[in-house]
Amino acid sequence: MSTKIKLGLFGFGCVGQGLYNVLNQTEGIKAEIIKICVKNGSKSRSLPDHYFTLDKNELLNNSEINVIVEMIDDPAAAFEIVKSALKSGKAVVSANKKMIADNFAELHSLQQEFNVPLLYEASACASIPIIRNLEEYYDNDLLGAVEGIFNGSTNYILTKIFKENLDFDTALRQAQDAGFAETDPTLDVQAFDPKYKLCIILAHTFGLFVNPEEIFNYGIQNLSTFDINYAKEKGYKIKLVAFCRRLEDKIIAGVLPRFVKPENKLSAIENEYNGILVESAFTEYQFFAGKGAGSNPTGSAVLSDISALTYNYKYEYKKYNRNKLEISNDFQIEVYVRYSTRKSIDLSLFSNIKETYTNADSGYIVGSISFGELRNSSWINRSDVNVIVSAENKFVLNNKTGTTVAELHGELA
Structure with a gap:
């Protein structure tokens, strides 16, 4: 991804706050949070109100946003968000292990059909980069x-x-x-x-x-x-x-x-x-x-995936093929x-x-x-x-x- 990463976040709970923390402490990744979609608009949060919205379409239909980061706890709603984002050509980073496990075959097909990456290192074992290692280091x-x-x-x-x-x-x-x-x-x-x-x-x-x-x-x-x-x-x-x-x-x-x-x-x-x-x-x-738990370790794994998108990384699923x-x-x-x-x-x-x-x-x-x-x-x-x-x-x-x-x-x- 040659342009600067513009992020649309779904959810700002434990993982979302952790991502914000690590994103603001790193100097090597050029990424900016544009909008955050949340379920409860009245909850007090650490960021100014203009970042937040209750309308998912403010993120999914925003042409400025090129990466959707999904961090909500509703697997069915998360799948609809991820599916819509992939279909619209936006890269996706997710930490939702149940959503991914329940819909793996379809998510794989969507990545191939629309030629956009879905990365999910944070979905398995938080701070341990096991998925990337299995995908790349143990490729052959x-x-x-x-x-x-x-x-x-x-x-x-x-x-x-x-x-x-x-x-x-x-x-x-x-x-x-x-x-x-x-x-x-x-x-x-x-x-x-x-x-x-x-x-x-x-x-x-x-x-x-x-x-x-x-x-x-x-x-x-x-x-x-x-x-x-x-x-x-x-x-x-x-x-x-x-x-x-x-x-x-x-x-x-x-x-x-x-x-x-x-x-x-x-x-x-x-x-x-x-x-x-x-x-x-x-x-x-x-x-x-x-x-394997905690906001910053999981947020760090999400940030690692965002960083990988800067050099156009995506899973190739060679073992599946x-x-x-x-x-x-x-x-x-x-x-x-x-x-x-x-x-x-x-x-x-x-x-x-x-x-x-x-x-x-x-x-x-x-x-x-x-x-x-x-x-x-x-x-x-x-x-x-x-x-x-x-x-x-x-x-x-x-x-x-x-x-x-x-x-x-x-x-x-």
């Missing part, structure tokens, strides 16, 4: 897996539980008070937020455009003192881990809590930070860490399942059981089960049940004993 590498902590809110909660011995409800309230969790924390604690991010990561890792409903997410909402004590006795921490991995010609993916050993790099990722492990044939293992892979639930996973002894669970679903325990109130099983059987089991949504991936887990296709990239190079320390 043979990626084996990407996994990690994609949600700063739940990591903050889990850190408080294990580091300060807080109970779940107290840790959640502290996360809300610190601005790292919403008043309604469902998207975070039930692992929908990291699932939407994983859908985006899948597109840039393996070239797969998947519907979010295809990906199984299981959060930390059922975490109990029993589970926490079990982890501490074993010397583990619990982290909410999103994963996508290639096994032969299949891609497996999901989001579940996981026991992690002290030597696992994810164990050291605390509070609102995210951590991402990338596994490939040529570079083997690489690790990224950075803040050469993709011959498909998503699969047909693999084994080793899990810890805690349940109330007042209700049984079907042990016949497990192909192997390594450990069992019961007392008057609770019991647990550690064993291997088909991922498809796990997500479709009759007990998976029970409030008295919790599922955590074993620290010893090794993914393998059902009825297969093939060697994975991880097995070739050994465990990541």
